[in-house]
Amino acid sequence: MATTTKRDTAERSAELERYADMFSAMGTAARLRILQLLLTAHPDGLVVGELAAELDIPNSTLSHHLDKLKHEGLVLVSREGTFLRYTANTEALQALLGFLYAECCTRNKVVEPKRMLACCK
Amino acid sequence: MATTTKRDTAERSAELERYADMFSAMGTAARLRILQLLLTAHPDGLVVGELAAELDIPNSTLSHHLDKLKHEGLVLVSREGTFLRYTANTEALQALLGFLYAECCTRNKVVEPKRMLACCK
DNA sequence: GCCATATTTCTACAAATACAGAAATACAGG
DNA sequence: CCTGTATTTCTGTATTTGTAGAAATATGGC
Secondary structure, X not given: OOOOOHXXXXXXXXXXHXXXXXXXXXXXXXXXXXXXXXXXXXXXXEEHHHHHHHHOOOXXXXXXXXXXXHHOOOEEEEEEOOEEEEEEOHHHHHHHHHHHHHHHHHOOOOOXXXXXXXXXX | OXXXXXXXXHHHHHHHHHXXXXXXHOOOHHHHHHHHHHHHOOOOOEEHHHHHHHHOOOHHHHHXXXXXXXXXXXXXXEEEOOEEEEEEOHXXXXXXXXXXXXXXXXXXXXXXXXXXXXXXX
């Protein structure tokens, strides 16, 4: 019989916390919109100035949002001279989608999870 | 050619806001755990006392979290005498999953979205 | 080294959120 | 109607979050 060790539980709750933080990072219209724009521009991504042009929010606010998205691993950054280019982190998004799918559907036993595994890049 | 009217844009941003609120509602470990428990118990759901027994948080705090989840449409409530029974709102979760899938994958053109439509109940 | 541009950090503040003890409400049963 | 149990609302506080102006930093070109 499979025993659930204290470490298992700790890991599981740490994982839960991580996903909660990711959901939280997507929990405002501004940041969700940023992600949308980056996904639309994927895999090239966008530099901050391009995002700013679309979003009509002050640079400092935008920077703050980008920092949060970066901190939760939802976007990646690379420098191009003076510019910083942000791209959506498809791996993280795939993980999040997979988690949601597993929680929502696997436990519900409506669709087998295999179908999701190939999702995203 | 399809023109994008002002109303289209307003609707789209209202929708975005709604999904952002949903993500926000799942943006803490406590509420994500509540959803997990409800999904595990789906379709029966759980009464508040059962949730309280699992979660080890004060009733008032739990009630507050449940209220937020209810407000964002992620759970449904029904009264059973003295008890209130909460269930996961699979329709809302399916919509959220579909949104995330569409944003993450359709734009990315990796997997066709048809595969998701039958997901959840 | 200096200048111009891109982006972030600093700082501050208002608003939202998490939390929880205590009181209030809702219901079932006697 | 009174009692006990279930759950929420009330209340207050501490923390986090969103926002943004101003200053600072980073980079490339002259």
